Amino acid sequence: MANSVRIVEVGPRDGLQNVKQSIPTLTKIELIRRLQQTGLNTIEITSVVSPRTIPQLADCKTLLANTDVKRIVQDERLRAPVLIPNVKGLDIALENNIREIAVFVSASEGFSKANINCSVQQGLDRAKAVAEIARQRNVAVRGYVSCIFSCPYDGPTPPSAVLNSVQQLLAMGCYEISLGDTLGVGVASQTAALIKFLVDAGVPIGTLAGHFHDTYGQALANIWAAYRSGLRVFDSSVGGLGGCPYAPGAKGNVASEDVVYMFEQAGINTGVNLDRLAETGAWISEQLKKQNESRAGSALLAKSRLKSGSKESKANTTASALQWIPQEAPEGLKFFKSGTNIKIVLDRPRNGNALTTSMIEMLTAFMEKIAGDSSITRVAITANGKFFCTGMDLGKGSSPVASGQATVDAQFNRLTKLFNVISNAPQVTIACVQGPAFGGGVGLAFACDIRIFSKNANMTLSEVKLGLCPATISKAVIRELGIPFSREAMLSGRTLLPEELARLGAVAKVVSDPNAALDSYLTSLKTSAPRASGMVKDLIKLAWQEGAGPKQEEGIKALFRQMMLSDNVESAYGLKEFQRGNKKVDWDAFALSRQKVPSKL
Numbered sequence: 001m002a003n004s005v006r007i008v009e010v011g012p013r014d015g016l017q018n019v020k021q022s023i024p025t026l027t028k029i030e031l032i033r034r035l036q037q038t039g040l041n042t043i044e045i046t047s048v049v050s051p052r053t054i055p056q057l058a059d060c061k062t063l064l065a066n067t068d069v070k071r072i073v074q075d076e077r078l079r080a081p082v083l084i085p086n087v088k089g090l091d092i093a094l095e096n097n098i099r100e101i102a103v104f105v106s107a108s109e110g111f112s113k114a115n116i117n118c119s120v121q122q123g124l125d126r127a128k129a130v131a132e133i134a135r136q137r138n139v140a141v142r143g144y145v146s147c148i149f150s151c152p153y154d155g156p157t158p159p160s161a162v163l164n165s166v167q168q169l170l171a172m173g174c175y176e177i178s179l180g181d182t183l184g185v186g187v188a189s190q191t192a193a194l195i196k197f198l199v200d201a202g203v204p205i206g207t208l209a210g211h212f213h214d215t216y217g218q219a220l221a222n223i224w225a226a227y228r229s230g231l232r233v234f235d236s237s238v239g240g241l242g243g244c245p246y247a248p249g250a251k252g253n254v255a256s257e258d259v260v261y262m263f264e265q266a267g268i269n270t271g272v273n274l275d276r277l278a279e280t281g282a283w284i285s286e287q288l289k290k291q292n293e294s295r296a297g298s299a300l301l302a303k304s305r306l307k308s309g310s311k312e313s314k315a316n317t318t319a320s321a322l323q324w325i326p327q328e329a330p331e332g333l334k335f336f337k338s339g340t341n342i343k344i345v346l347d348r349p350r351n352g353n354a355l356t357t358s359m360i361e362m363l364t365a366f367m368e369k370i371a372g373d374s375s376i377t378r379v380a381i382t383a384n385g386k387f388f389c390t391g392m393d394l395g396k397g398s399s400p401v402a403s404g405q406a407t408v409d410a411q412f413n414r415l416t417k418l419f420n421v422i423s424n425a426p427q428v429t430i431a432c433v434q435g436p437a438f439g440g441g442v443g444l445a446f447a448c449d450i451r452i453f454s455k456n457a458n459m460t461l462s463e464v465k466l467g468l469c470p471a472t473i474s475k476a477v478i479r480e481l482g483i484p485f486s487r488e489a490m491l492s493g494r495t496l497l498p499e500e501l502a503r504l505g506a507v508a509k510v511v512s513d514p515n516a517a518l519d520s521y522l523t524s525l526k527t528s529a530p531r532a533s534g535m536v537k538d539l540i541k542l543a544w545q546e547g548a549g550p551k552q553e554e555g556i557k558a559l560f561r562q563m564m565l566s567d568n569v570e571s572a573y574g575l576k577e578f579q580r581g582n583k584k585v586d587w588d589a590f591a592l593s594r595q596k597v598p599s600k601l
């Protein structure tokens with residue numbers, strides 16, 4: 001037996017089309033982007049359908065026109081089929097340079113009539129018209145046959161009916177036929193028997209794929225039986241997204257995480273990063289406010305939370321432990337959300353979390369994105385591994401040091417933008433420094449409003465030892481440490497210890513468990529009103545930038561007016577709560593209740 005299989009991820013199409021609530025296009029695009037980062041090499045991205053037939057995919061044109069989706073579709077390593085019902089849909093796909101499509105037919109008359117309002121043969125003729133044009137345009141075509149075991153209208157499906165559809169789809173040029181147990185009623189013995197029937201009738205085993213739904217909990221057993229019968233391609237849906245329109249409340253597609261787990265545990269390679277897939281399943285389930293239907297995904301995430309050690313697990317057992325939901329994870333970074341809090345984790349531990357060009361840009365873009373999101377009130381920055389951050393990437397071939405003028409200017413702009421966007425964030429920013437920081441890493445921590453330090457963390461403004469100077473970070477460093485201390489620290493390049501930084505007031509807490517301390521600090525800030533916190537930040541900025549001048553006076557007056565005037569909903573609410581005896585207002589609940597535009601996270 002070959003020891004690898006190909007997983008065809010159908011979540012963004014088959015999964016989402018069965019979800020009841022409306023899903024923002026950006027969420028769909030983000031799902032596709034995350035799936036691509038798991039190593040999956042086939043992702044069915046959408047279906048070009050009439051908005052009336054499938055309202056959930058009404059935004060297919062917008063999605064296909066999106067630049068991120070276009071880039072993903074053109075990625076040579078990826079198959080990104082789009083399901084096409086007719087020639088009109090194909091035209092739209094071709095306009096968007098789709099390189100692969102899928103056509104679909106039913107093996108049973110009743111389902112064909114109900115699903116696409118025509119007979120099986122008419123459906124096959126329609127698929128043929130689409131496939132022929134696609135083939136002429138060098139577009140690969142995949143075929144689906146639904147109701148391989150049973151039809152909700154006609155009952156059991158004869159294997160000969162499946163064979164007829166498979167043979168016609170192959171004849172029209174489909175390179176692969178996915179056999180769909182649409183109702184999820186089949187069992188392993190039926191799966192093996194059907195595959196044998198098809199192969200005995202001359203269907204090459206290498207052209208078949210399995211598409212199993214989990215209505216009766218049989219999907220994995222069917223997949224394993226199909227694998228043992230020689231199939232090497234399986235459709236599945238991340239987080240078990242989807243459902244069965246004929247069995248309300250029943251589970252839909254088998255979860256991709258469960259399939260990957262099963263094969264990888266059996267030593268059969270899927271090429272998929274299961275941890276990333278599990279995080280994606282949890283993320284999309286959270287976005288859709290639904291239960292994560294993947295058992296393997298849920299179990300792996302629970303285990304990794306425990307494993308991430310005494311630190312996180314201990315934190316999670318304390319009263320103030322926060323539940324962090326994974327969000328985007330661009331290279332070298334991980335973003336999490338918990339209520340109105342965001343946690344950014346530098347995640348390039350092998351290189352001490354040194355800041356690559358892409359990390360700086362992604363971090364800046366993320367901070368810019370959340371700056372306008374009134375439902376986010378705090379942002380924490382922390383890191384994985386031994387170091388918090390070893391500063392600018394100094395690696396051979398990746399460092400912009402000793403380059404041409406344009407590269408140097410671009411790096412200056414990049415770093416300046418990053419430190420500015422953090423310094424000017426409307427949210428309260430907290431650096432949770434879990435290990436030593438160097439150069440730009442020190443800048444990152446000092447660009448934040450507040451710092452929590454692990455006992456083994458420290459800071460080194462090491463630039464001078466490398467023949468460099470702490471240029472772009474100096475604004476934030478001098479602001480927080482003051483001129484005499486900064487001068488000595490920068491000139492000596494010595495290690496600054498947590499206690500001396502705490503004595504200066506530059507570090508709020510020195511703790512043995514920084515993750516737990518971060519969670520509990522964030523929880524304690526629930527009683528600080530978000531707009532008032534923004535005003536505090538403005539006051540500090542006025543003192544620092546306009547110290548004792550007329551502009552400081554004017555700025556303070558403007559802020560005073562803002563807080564006192566009757567149209568300040570926050571102070572009006574705070575006062576009302578105080579007068580009714582509530583001394584601990586939950587400002588997170590207030591922020592979420594006032595959110596007008598849905599959060600993009």
Ligand SMILES: CC(C)(COP(=O)([O-])OP(=O)([O-])OC[C@H]1O[C@@H](n2cnc3c(N)ncnc32)[C@H](O)[C@@H]1OP(=O)([O-])[O-])[C@@H](O)C(=O)NCCC(=O)NCCSC(=O)C[C@@](C)(O)CC(=O)[O-]
Nearest residue numbers: 351354390391392393394395438439440462470471472473
């Ligand atoms: C951190 C220790 C003490 C660990 O010292 P160690 O424990 O002996 O470990 P190591 O030196 O073997 O480092 C572990 C891995 O991290 C990598 N690494 C580590 N740092 C970086 C880095 N910056 N860029 C790229 N890679 C880095 C290092 O190359 C190695 O990777 P491997 O060789 O195993 O593949 C040592 O590696 C070290 O001294 N690193 C340099 C730290 C430093 O001086 N950073 C300042 C950078 S300059 C800067 O940030 C300029 C800026 C932004 O401030 C200018 C401005 O303000 O405008």
